[in-house]
Amino acid sequence: MAEHDDFTAKLMEDMPDDLLEFVKTKVTSFIKWDLIRFFHENPDTVDTAENIARYAGRSIAAVEPELEELEASGIMQRKLIGDKSVFTLTDDPEMRRLISAFVHACEDRQFRVKAVYHIIRGMQ
Secondary structure, X not given: OHHHHHHHHXXXXXOOHHHHHHHHHOOOOHHHHHHHHHHHHOOOOEEOHHXXXXXXXXXXXXXXXXXXXXXXXXXXXXXXXXXXXXXXXXXXXXXHHHHHHHHHHOOOHHXXXXXXXXXXXXXX
């Protein structure tokens, strides 16, 4: 057991507290990771879950609940345009800063390995 705890501690080293918390509480699946990256790269997107799923190359059944969880966690906002429900990136500056920090940190392989570990661990 101690060996597992050492491995976990090593994976958390050098990950800033705010990004560790972001990964553990917001990026709880690989679909969410893809959606966060997509909206970071396309911050003015306002679209339906169906179209977002198409852009992401995933099924609506997989994407819609993830968008709803991202909305609940403050990353996305949902609006009604006519009778259509659409999603857009939050306009909260602090959340946008965290999203940007996460996406940029993901350029580093070691950070990605740590993030993958935390997502998998959280799914168990």
